[in-house]
Amino acid sequence: MNTTGIYDLLAQVPDPEVPAINIIELGIVRDVTETNGQIIITITPTYTGCPAMKVIEQDIAQLFTAQNITNYTIKTVLNPAWTTDWITKEGRDKLLAYGIAPPITTTANKKILLGDTPIIACPQCKSTNTTMVSQFGSTACKALWKCADCLEPFDYFKCL
Numbered sequence: 106m107n108t109t110g111i112y113d114l115l116a117q118v119p120d121p122e123v124p125a126i127n128i129i130e131l132g133i134v135r136d137v138t139e140t141n142g143q144i145i146i147t148i149t150p151t152y153t154g155c156p157a158m159k160v161i162e163q164d165i166a167q168l169f170t171a172q173n174i175t176n177y178t179i180k181t182v183l184n185p186a187w188t189t190d191w192i193t194k195e196g197r198d199k200l201l202a203y204g205i206a207p208p209i210t211t212t213a214n215k216k217i218l219l220g221d222t223p224i225i226a227c228p229q230c231k232s233t234n235t236t237m238v239s240q241f242g243s244t245a246c247k248a249l250w251k252c253a254d255c256l257e258p259f260d261y262f263k264c265l
């Protein structure tokens with residue numbers, strides 16, 4: 106199987122945190138190379154020690170075993186660190202459709218560091234009249250927000 110085929114297979118692996126998007130859309134697959142018949146998949150986890158990483162590796166192993174692919178190695182690279190900017194356009198659209206506010210860009214995140222509060226639009230009604238309820242939503246990777254207009258709580262994907 107060539108590297109394009111491997112990418113297609115990897116696109117079948119869901120993000121354990123948000124199963125609506127796959128790991129390609131999440132942007133954690135850095136590279137797929139083939140050297141002397143050995144496939145090397147380079148992955149950057151969303152954050153160090155993310156428990157989702159183990160699940161992703163198991164999913165890949167299962168998928169590849171089913172395809173009789175054994176000549177592969179999963180390489181974890183932490184530098185440069187993954188940022189939410191790596192989430193693809195498709196990934197962002199799916200997050201929104203799934204009711205999760207997609208992350209704002211790194212540039213906007215820098216504003217948080219400078220003390221400005223980010224403005225997160227409600228995924229249901231697009232209102233920006235929202236407040237953060239909790240740093241932690243359904244998983245450690247998400248914060249819980251609430252919309253003051255439609256009163257719907259929603260998850261915000263907060264990994265930087």
Ligand SMILES: [Zn+2]
Nearest residue numbers: 227230252255
């Ligand atoms: Zn709303």
